[in-house]
Amino acid sequence: MAGIKKNRSPRKATRLLQSRLKFARGAGTLKKCIECQMSYIADSPADCTEHKKYHDLHLYGKKWLLSWGTAIQDTTSSQYITPPSTSGSNGSGSGAKGEREDYIAYITPGKAAEVKAMMEIMYIVNNELTAPHDENAFWSEEGTSSRGRAFVYIKDGRAVGAVTVEYLKEDDGRGRWMRVSTRELVPEVVPRVRLGISRIWVCRKQRGKGIATRLLECVRKYAILGNEVARWEMAWSQPSESGGKLATRYNSVRHKSGELLIPCYI
Structure with missing residues (x-):
């Protein structure tokens, strides 16, 4: 039986559509x-x-409450001052003392409010230095008072400077000398160092006023309770260009060869 040929209706042409990508409005610059x-x-x-x-x-700098930190030095007279009250009107940071005097305070590990405030400062510091953000445990965690300290410089109710230091043991052998001219470490020489300057910072508008040096002197005298250290016993951790200049002024020593050396630690 012959097959029956079926008539097929012509296929309808498919209509092509142009795709359009839509971007969110107001993406901004x-x-x-x-x-x-x-x-x-x-x-x-x-x-x-x-x-x-x-x-x-x-x-x-960061707006600073008078209740944050324990004040240790009046920077105008270099004498101890009474630690700030944690109650009353001065606790808001608006008291006359907070407005009038510059002072340096240390941060107590375990006191959440002041540690958090210091962490905000360290975020800025580490961004400026392109440094790791995870090197705060030695001064911030409760039970670490034997490992290091953090200090802030308060001026007109703001923390305008900060420094963090590690306590170093002589038998750890972490001290090194760094040549100022080449930034290279001197091999096979291990100086005796007791404090490691991990970070030091002053806000932009307060630079060039001696605040960094005052912080270093406070650390030198008060970081180790009842034990003042020599300048050359304070070592630097990979100082930046500006940090290297500060270190050169503050505690570099001149070798008999005429070369300037900075104490560092690794």
Whole structure:
């Protein structure tokens, strides 16, 4: 039986559609602040808020409550001052003493509020130095008072400078001499060092006023209770360019060869 040929209706042409990519409106332009170096999206309210906070801290320091930290030195007279009260009107940081005097305070591990405030400062410090953000345990964790300390310099109700130091044991052999000219470590020479300067920072608007040196002198005299150390017993941890200049002024020594050396630790 012959097959029956079926008539097929012509296929309808498929209509082609052009794809369009839709981008979110108002993505904004990335902007970099020339003063604090933070990059942020200028059209983003959240980014602008974050930049304002970062910018203010970077340039002017962190607003500091009088109840944070234990004051140890009045920087105008180099004498001990009474630790700040944790109650009453002065606790808000608005008392006359907080407005009038510069002082240096140390951070107590385990006191959450002051540790958190110091951590905010260290975030700025580590960003500026392109340094790791996970090297705070020796001064911040409860039970670590034998490993290191953090100090802040308070001026006009703001923490405008900070330093963190590690306690070093002589038998650890971590001390080294660094040549100022080449930034190379001197081999096979291990100086006796007792304090390691992990970080030191002063906010931009307060630089060049001797604050870093006052912090170092406070550390030298008071970091080890009842035991003042010599300048050359304070070692630096990979000092930056500006840190190297500070170290050269503060505690470099001249070798008999004429070379300037800075005490460092590894």
